[in-house]
Amino acid sequence: MHKLAGFVVMAAICGALLATTRQWTQPRIDAEARERRLAAYAEVTDRERVPEALEANPYALCPSVSVQRTTTRGYGGDMTVLVAIKTGAISGVRITEHSETPGIGDFIDSNRSDWPNRLRGLRADSLADIDAVAGATITVRAVRQALEVALAEPDCTHRPMMETEA
Amino acid sequence: MSVLSHAAWKNNPAWVQLLGLCPLLAVSNSLANALALSFASALVLIGSNTLISATRSIIPEYARLPVFVLVIATFTTCATLIMQAYAYEVYLQVALFVQIIVTNCMILARAESFASRNRLWPSLLDAIGTALGFAVALIVLGAIREALGSGSLGAGVFSRDGLVLADTPLLIAALPPGAFIIAGLLLAFGRALSQRQPSPKQTTEQQS
Numbered sequence: 001m002h003k004l005a006g007f008v009v010m011a012a013i014c015g016a017l018l019a020t021t022r023q024w025t026q027p028r029i030d031a032e033a034r035e036r037r038l039a040a041y042a043e044v045t046d047r048e049r050v051p052e053a054l055e056a057n058p059y060a061l062c063p064s065v066s067v068q069r070t071t072t073r074g075y076g077g078d079m080t081v082l083v084a085i086k087t088g089a090i091s092g093v094r095i096t097e098h099s100e101t102p103g104i105g106d107f108i109d110s111n112r113s114d115w116p117n118r119l120r121g122l123r124a125d126s127l128a129d130i131d132a133v134a135g136a137t138i139t140v141r142a143v144r145q146a147l148e149v150a151l152a153e154p155d156c157t158h159r160p161m162m163e164t165e166a
Numbered sequence: 167m168s169v170l171s172h173a174a175w176k177n178n179p180a181w182v183q184l185l186g187l188c189p190l191l192a193v194s195n196s197l198a199n200a201l202a203l204s205f206a207s208a209l210v211l212i213g214s215n216t217l218i219s220a221t222r223s224i225i226p227e228y229a230r231l232p233v234f235v236l237v238i239a240t241f242t243t244c245a246t247l248i249m250q251a252y253a254y255e256v257y258l259q260v261a262l263f264v265q266i267i268v269t270n271c272m273i274l275a276r277a278e279s280f281a282s283r284n285r286l287w288p289s290l291l292d293a294i295g296t297a298l299g300f301a302v303a304l305i306v307l308g309a310i311r312e313a314l315g316s317g318s319l320g321a322g323v324f325s326r327d328g329l330v331l332a333d334t335p336l337l338i339a340a341l342p343p344g345a346f347i348i349a350g351l352l353l354a355f356g357r358a359l360s361q362r363q364p365s366p367k368q369t370t371e372q373q374s
Binding site: 003005006007009010011013014017018021022024025028029032036 | 217221224225226229233236237239240241243244247248250251252254
């Protein structure tokens, strides 16, 4: 047998295994990820469930609340923040994706700390009031920047006319 | 059956060979995490041992290690995908440690020292035994650390909060130093037990 035949056969077996597993699990993984994204939207707006359209249209729940999704750069990479806004004030914040240092950056996870909920009520002019966290300056700055961007977008009362008609 | 009990007990990967300690210490802070990693490790071990044993005649002798690593990496990726699909919440907790199963020397050691030299059936038994041994070590450590460190047992397994045992847990048990201390005590306890009925063969084996 040629020297390389063993390698080729093994590589083919491994490749086939991977392809089969991926084929089998992909639909479930996609569904799971969508479920999670919608769950985050539901949590940030304090609702049981939200319409799927909210992902594409931040004003889908108007006139009660608009939800902006912003991405900023944290300490360990990109951070995705959902911000629910009611008449110019923040009514909920969830950090859905991040790669902050485990342990030090745990406080931005609403399951582990109350910190994200304490951001409620902030307005564009009171963002300087955010509690700093020792050792996590960049993380906090990234969240603040995300809030700034979200609050700069029009809320339900000021939303662009096109969105209302759509 | 002696292969099975030898792999699981006398040659327990964690307590006797002291292999795979990195995930053992890192993930054992709760029963749920311990179960998840046991499952993933078992899947990779059984898969890689079986495949390597079945194909041992065509794996080139001079380059067997890269082939073993390829096989182990394949099964690790499969385990990752399966966990993502069927246990996403748990997966997020232990994601990193599932992925580094590929570098777990316990699995490579079984491939090199057993599966590549034995027939399919004994290799499968050896993998099951090793996986069981590792699972027992992980679960015992996980249960003790969760009970002491979080004051609960089985949170996220039976119910959301599990069995609540105490309101003021001993935080250190959930932190890395606690893992070392408790693992050390368990190891000492196991040694004391096995030295009480010494069999000459067993002692030499344990010292290697």
